[in-house]
Amino acid sequence: MALVSMTVNGKPVSGEVEGRTLLVQFIRENLSLTGTHVGCDTSQCGACVIHMDGKAVKACTMLALQAEGSAITTIEGLAKGDDLHPVQKAFKENHGLQCGFCTPGMIMTAVDMIDRIPNLDEETVRAELEGNICRCTGYQNIVKSILDAAETTPA
Amino acid sequence: MYQFDYHRAQTVAEAAELLAANDENTLLAGGQTLIPTLKQRLAMPAKLIDIGNIADLNFIKAEGDAITIGAATKHADVAASPDVAKHLPALAHLAAHIGDPAVRNRGTIGGSLANNDPAADYPAAALGLDAKIHTNKRLIDADPYFTGMFETALEDDEIITEVTFPHPEKAAYVKFPNPASRYAMVGVFVAKTPIDIRVAVTGAGANGVFRVKEMEDALSSNWSPDAVTGIKVPEDDLLSDLHGAADYRSHLISVMAGRAVAATM
């Protein structure tokens, strides 16, 4: 076992982990932040996407120890108190979710996309969602939500 | 995953020492291939030596008529680099289409080249541009570096430190992704450098990335899509699977080669 420390959603946290403990396990099991999900074992579904030092990463494809010293944001840390992030609002407003399981990863991917790419269009949004699988929505309202949020987010 | 120890190396020398210390020790860079492999219990390392944070391995340098990229540089950084965009837009395009955005934020060029997955993108660029692969021990030319599927000239305790790409006169990479995995089913990198003309194919070869001499010769006399679209790579040496039999892959190589050449014009 080894000690790992990082900042998660603005709070310093630490815990004992094995070398093989995945970051997503640390987040879900040690920190009880269960909004980050595991939907596959081949790094493709994107239900586990979080932000590490401001960049979207798949928490199922990282060891907890690789995140030592980093700043992590999970879906639970996106809203400012009761004030939802514009992407969260857009997903609700545009019915961008059904069962909700892929949603945290979708939203974290969307926030990263909007931060990184100015003037998003539909084709770009669809391409950028390559690493996030949704089985419910057919993606139409997810794309609509992201484009809506991109418009309302100040550059 | 099986049990293993994790060690974050601070220097290449430290990593090399740990790697040499035990045959069962393995390097970890971005982990985007290694960690899924470990999750499937297909590997049982004693210690993972994390080289992802070594500052000396994280850089992009444009010097003279070449670009040198540190081995632990992430795909996203290559894709976003103004230097790469200016001198080697084909490489920026390639890096921008590896995996998905989250994978590109972790995966590294050195990891991709060391693993030499037959469906990976970087091997096509390295072979197509005659890149120089620097290690902690020596410099290896691309041609002898790639020795087969998941096989390279790297010795067990050798670490890629950086990769140098010459500025080509013309270059482009076009891939046809596997519909399910989105890895390259066929990816073709074409380049015209001051020294030679190269066509490198990934995703399709039964022995990993390979060059197509006949297409290179044809392009030498006529740099146009028509020069390559009629050339067929024999099916015998090509992969055949659920998503594409060898005849289809052979066909796609011709089509993608033509599109790559067209993209340079």
Place this chain on the structure above:
Amino acid sequence: MSTTGIGQAVRRKEDKRFITGAGRYTDDLNRPGQTYAYFLRSPHAHAKINGIDLTEAVAAPGVVSIFTGSDVAADGLGGLICGWTVHSKDGSEMKAGAHPILAEDTVRYVGDHVAMVVAETYAQAKSAAELIVVDYNVLDAAADVGTAQDGSAPQVHAEAPSNTCFDWELGNKPETLAALKNAAHIVKLDLTNNRLIPNAMEPRAAIADYDSGTDEYTLWTTSQNPHVARLVLSAFVGVAPEHKLRVIAPDVGGGFGSKIFIYAEETACTWASAKIKRPIKWTAERSESFLSDAHGRDHVSHAELAVAEDGTFLGLHVQTKANLGAYLSTFASSVPTYLYGTLLSGQYALPAVYVEVDGVFTHTAPVDAYRGAGRPEATYLIERIVETAARELAFDPAELRRKNFIRTFPHQTPVIMNYDIGDYDACLDKALALVDYDGFPARKAEAESRGKKRGIGFSTYIEACGLAPSAAVGSLGAGVGLWESAEVQVAPTGKIEVFTGAHSHGQGHETTFAQLVCERIGVPIDDVEIIHGDTGRVQFGMGTYGSRSGSVGMSALAHALDKIEAKAKKIAAHLMEADAGDIELKDGVFTVAGTDKELAWAELALGAYTAHGFPTSEIEPGLKENAFYDPLNFTFPSGCHICEVEIDPDTGVTQIANFVAVDDFGVIVNPMIVEGQVQGGIAQGIGQALFEAAHYDETGQLITGSFMDYCMPRADDLPDFDLGFTQTDCPSNPMGMKGCGEAGAIASPPAVINAITDALGVRDIKMPATPARVWAALAAPSPSSD
């Protein structure tokens, strides 16, 4: 007009928890002292187990206990059951072997359950499982439905000779055969309906907790129908008495049918938690989902359509081999029979239909209902053969359909169903307008100029959903009734709790059911809470599948609200000293006709519980009512989907250039949610048509065992869909609703394949029409590609 009532695009009440990471799915829950289960699965499709040596494994670190089939048998537990009995042509019952929870002496598919290892951590359980030594005698496997009935094929169950579970028939055989004998034209088609893996994004999971003090079991699991799970686990498997077993399906991350069924894993966890007197948690890895979730579809069919010179359809004869997999899953037998053969009349006035279905066992994962369940297979067959007929007889595909549409209702088909209402011309007309059918030749020519091949394909579908009514399904072999229940509990403050037996795993019931309450009572939507998915709170229910929650579940709620309103009016009459017949309820206020007396809903509710001065012989205190609702008939959503594709002949890549869907779902409660259901269904249908296939090799190994090889539709594979609606209100339930959850998956595959075959000028192409298959069809055009 209420902004939260019927017909309003109310934003979903449940979304807040999902967009903030506060959803609670089964794997998010933990119990004090819990252990973890890992299931050792068969690596072979077919093998005898000579012995299992646990010596090393039980001694491994952290192991609490290991269970095998002999432990299950020693406790006298029953096997897993199939709840629908189908009969063969000779009147005999379907034939099936036992479906043990853990394999006894034989494994029958890759992924079959051999042992359950319970340990302190999941990693320890998994490591210990590697130390179990199973002595297998590996046998040949029957992996292909097309050949499994051959005399030489390996047998899956001794009880089912020739691997035939049943040979079932439906329809008017003599009339059909006569029609085919005498018709001017006979259109023949051989079709494969490809096998699919549901892949809800949340893998299946269970936590079972046995309380030794009370002998009570609690099972949290990923279920679409927790009451049915409780019933099966208690009445048939015998894990626990029904009143001592509580099954909770918390937030569930998609189902699509795959979470209807009662599987070995949650059963074993529940049983074993009492053995070890500790909670046991199990969560599937995705690779396990691929191997052991019930798969869908997998038909091989031959069809012949008799057509008169003028294009009138005279008869349809269908012969189908349906793969059931290695064991009969919970509703497996109903899917290729009563959910399939009964829809083969489509939207057409077919005087004669005769269908024969062989249910075939193979050494593959069990096959059961997947979104649409039988109806996509029927729609694919009829819409493909009708399109083929139009091409062969040189009719416009829209006009040939129109020529044969049913126009008078009710309409009795030759295959049981009595269509209650519909307007097929209206859907077709609207779809033709939306797609700009007249402009298609110009679009095709423009595509040609870019080197692309453009094609158009139709699907005018009908489905039967709102699965119920109990009498009907009972007469066809169902072991259960398919009514639904609802309970409405008004608190003294006027807040309303609704307990429904329907289960929401993406459908948005917490919003739509609340809309009905708002419409009827006039309270704010935030004052209404919809409770579902817990046998400890909901009186009973049959769950959510078969697009039944609106037409059956909400109808039950409507009946319960009728009772609430009736009683509330009595109380209001008492409180306002008026006649109950003069009381009106509007926007949450009771008034007395012809007076200015009024009473707010909350005042009424408080009055119901204070009960001061109630004439107790006439009015009981309190305000809580329930209803069990059983509809008169199935519902029959219908519509027209039109797909346009563009094919790149250089690569074989198909792009959906345009997809129009016009559906008649009757009354729509929330158009935003309905559109979402249609979009998701179409995506799954396009997935079947272009991308997805479960592929077993000849030894029964699953080749497509992960997202690396099983192609899930991604955002960049799909366009926006152009949706439209028409409306004929369903006369068979008080809501006028028909159901919308499955239509997209039912209607879209034939539209896509009809478009591709149109573009390529071929008669058929197998689904999924992958780039490799399309390229092969282009390289060697033949009557039947691949």
